Amino acid sequence: MTRRKKMLQQLDNDIREHIEHETQDNIDRGMTPEEAHYAALRKFGNVARVKEQTHEVWMITWLEQLWQDVRFGVRALRRSPSLTVAAVLAIALGVGINVGIFSVLNGLALRLLPIPRANEILSVNQVLRFRGKGLRYINNNSGYFSWSEYRDYRDHNHVFSGVAAYQPYVEATLAGSNPRSILGAAASCNYFDVLQESPALGRGFGADDCAAAGANAVVVVSDAMWRNQLGADRALIGKAIVLNRVHYTVIGIARPGFTGTEPIPSAFWVPVTMSAVLEPDEKRLANDNMSWLAMLGRLRPQVSPEQVRADLDVIAQRINQQYSGRTTSLSIHTARYLSSPEERQFLIPVSSVILAAFGLVLLIACANVTNLLLARASVRQKEIALRLSLGAGRGRLVRQLLTESLLLSMAGGILGSIIACWSFMRLTGFITSHLPGDFPPISINATPDLHVLFYALLLTFCTGIAFGLVPALQSTRPNLNSSMHGDGAAVGGKRRRRFLLKALVGAQVAVCMVLLMAAGLLLRGLYYAQTVDPGFEIKGVATTLLNLSHQGYDAPRATQFMTRYVEGLSAIPGVTDVARAECAPLAHDFSGDHFTLQGSSEQIPIEYNHVTPSYFSLTGIPIVRGRNFTAAETHDASGVIVTESTARRLWPGQDPLGQTLRETSGHVRTVIGIARDAQVAHLGDSTSNYLYYPFGPEDNARSYVLVRYAASFNDVSNGMRTAALSIDPNLSVDVTRLEDYLEVWRAPSRLVAWLSSTLGGLALLLCSIGVYGMVSYSVSRSVREIGIRLALGADKGAVVRLVLWQSMRPVLIGGIVGIVLCAAVSSVLSSMMFGVGAHDPIAFVAVPCFLLGVALLATLIPARRAMDVDPAVALRCE
Amino acid sequence: MSTKEQQERIELLQGTLDLLILRTLQLGPLHGHAIAKAIEFRSDEVLQVEQGSLYPALHRLIKRNWISVEAGTSENNRRAKFYALTAKGRKQLSVETNKWEKLAAAIAQVLKPARQEER
Secondary structure, eight states: OHHHHHHHHTHHHHHHHHHHHHHHHHHHTTOOHHHHHHHHHHHHOOHHHHHHHHHHHHHHHHHHHHHHHHHHHHHHHHHSHHHHHHHHHHHHHHHHHHHHHHHHHIIIIISBOSSTTGGGEEEEEEEEEESSOOOOEESSOTTOBOHHHHHHHHHHOSSEEEEEEEEEEEEEEEOSSSOEEEEEEEEOTTHHHHHTOOOSEEOOOOGGGGSSTTOOOEEEEOHHHHHHTSTTOGGGTTOEEEETTEEEEEEEEOOTTOOOSSSSOOSEEEEGGGHHHHSTTOOTTTOTTEEOBEEEEEEOTTOOHHHHHHHHHHHHHHHHTTSTTEEEEEEEEEOBTTOSHHHHHHHHHHHHHHHHHHHHHHHHHHHHHHHHHHHHHHHSHHHHHHHHHTTOOHHHHHHHHHHHHHHHHHHHHHHHHHHHHHHHHHHHHHHHHTSOTTSOOOOOOOOOOHHHHHHHHHHHHHHHHHHHHHHHHHHTSOOHHHHHHOSTTOHHHHHHHHHHHHHHHHHHHHHHHHHHHHHHHHHHHHHHHHHOOOSSOOTTEEEEEEETTTTTOOHHHHHHHHHHHHHHHHTSTTEEEEEEESSOTTSSOOEEEEEEETTOOOOEEEEEEEEOTHHHHHHTOOEEEEOOOOTTOOTTOOEEEEEHHHHHHHSTTSOOTTOEEEETTSOEEEEEEEEOOOOSSBTTBOSSOEEEEEOOGGGGGEEEEEEEESSOHHHHHHHHHHHHHHHOTTOOOOEEETTHHHHHHHHHHHHHHHHHHHHHHHHHHHHHHHHHHHHHHHHHHTHHHHHHHHHTTOOHHHHHHHHHHHHHHHHHHHHHHHHHHHHHHHHHHHHHSTTOOTTOHHHHHHHHHHHHHHHHHHHHHHHHHHHTOOHHHHHHHO | OHHHHHHHHHHHHHHHHHHHHHHHHTTOOEEHHHHHHHHHHHTTTOOOOOGGGHHHHHHHHHHTTSEEEEEEEOTTSOEEEEEEEOHHHHHHHHHHHHHHHHHHHHHHHHHHHHHHHHO
């Protein structure tokens, strides 16, 4: 290419020089300059055509040859339709599932936000580090900013045309005949302007909506909420809706495609200054040291990423000076869903594992196609040998064969991608709408875009090369003499080809083994999750989360309500025990703090819960030493109860009772009791640090009510709802079984187990086709050998045993390699999925046996054909 | 099959010009215009080569590595590209010359009796 460019660069110049030379000659012969010039031009001929022809000298070969190769390839593929169809289907399957899963991941993490000119929007996150001791309050995501930090960045940067901030996932109760809890966002008042998102009806926020804290009760609602909950009333603008008991005037209805800037759609947006009213207990606006606002900036034209970083770093340095020992590093990315460092840290390893697993299936499919092509290469050997002996270059032939395999992979890739994009779009829609109730409704846009197209093209191209290269090199190996003779005299070549076939099948079995083992481990994990004993009595407990502060209660009213409510609950027939806690067991609701031991400065993270004394009897977690809390103890009491494992870990070999723990705030707590270990915070984990505080009136604003019952759940849950509504008819009360929380823990395992079993199944299918193909091929190739053996008196059983042994050897070797590989991979899996043991003996024994059984079956069917060889026929035909 | 015949005919025509260029360069490196002049001169101006067609031919020869290019100055002190025969080109020249002589002799052989019959 470069040579071509170099040669053609000066062609114009050369031609001009040539004509000048000729002109000069003509002048020397006595012509006038003008005459001389025209004569020279005449003699030179058509300049444009000469240039064109010279260009063609360099062009012609590769383009024309490519076209030749394509035409030839199409003809060759049409001549063997069954092979073409089989190969195209295998590739379509392999490429299709890969493109499909990529389109889902793309929708989750690569796609830009669904707003105008989204490529200009940058998401800014901060990673704070402290030298020595540092304190930071975190809400949602440690990369977020405080209100004052946000204003600093907004007012002092020179690189953004606007910076917006918002608190995602704000829960609020929408009043109505059937009060319900909805998710929205508290956004800065330039939110809609910065995103250039103008509401379909009404207006977005204006600067004066954020003028004073808690003063402007206005709301923009999402299109979905407007349609589903507010009756699609076009006259809604200017009317009020009630969120957490406060009236908000609806000023706008968002565009249908706009669901906010987080993967979980937002139902409403209120000015960030209303945070003080929406959640009155949290003094977030005033807390300069709390991460709670996500920040998005719209880039000014012609500003480079380096400039952004430099500019914002200056502001970060200035803020750092207010806190001793604090350093801030900013992470700045084009805004996408899940773009914060915290989220990426989780997403990248998970998606790599997923893509790798899907890639393995494609690899198996490739091996199958390679096998097909190798088998066909032996049929085409004469043709290729003829062409080689007629002087075709090997490189040229390889190129031609590769063109053929690229044609195959293109056909398969296009077919697979189209089917995949169509079906995965529907599939994700189906899965996201059928997640268990406690799962937030994630919106994944799996429609294909340029990323997906590029991925599909890359994959298709690599696939074509991957399965085509070996057969192309193998079949053009110059070995003219023997192949021209026609039959299997070329023993060396044949042996090499058979070895290749066997190596491929071995590799297939290895990869298949890894996938099946992973599926086996995950299924075992799922089984374990279904049957696990969490260490406390999870059955027969009903629970409800009452977030009274969200429903407009202040502290005294909340306490008043809860006192009456607990009385009411005890009166429900069938209720045997009532307890309350800050976090219900396994509710995905965690609190934690760092503690220091006496005489040590080491910071120990411990999760905690605030519970009433009855919590332990209700959940069946015994206090094994010391005493339970008393009803009189509240947050002021200094006593705490720790779990057995925590006691063992913190005070090995000492009596834990009476030991002290210092909180970050400086309070010192004394251990008064030891509770038995239970998986109350994380399923499958009962031994990490955990402690209990006594419940106090402060917890009334938001707490779980747990009820043990000995009647039907429906009666009890109705009773619980009625009891609440009889005190306050506007409350939203949602009662669930405590065991339903298990479902949320199991759903990911179930999804992953289902996915991996499907993948494993596909791999197994492809792999057994591969084994079957290899054995039938080698049987058909060694008909003569078998004939001779039979003619010499070998018995049929021995022949079959020979074929079986020869074919099962690569399967066995591949299987062992697969097991070894899987032993390496399984520790990664077990760290990511709940309940997966890295060396689960049942999975490690059952899966290989199953795979070997299937392989044996796939071998046995064609091997039996060896028995039917009639020596007379076999010897005569070759 | 017709395309193949056509290709061979073109090959033959091109080959002739290629042969002439190779032969000319055997005497030493020359620039484009000088090659054209030399061919004209050495054939007693019988062969009127359309000078432009020299360039596709030169590039074809470069691509086959039969000749090489270098920069130099022409007789009247102008910058020009000089074309020179490579070792591969020299070998090719003897092959082509041989072929051409055989072909010419064979054609002469065929044509001779025809001329006698005319008389």
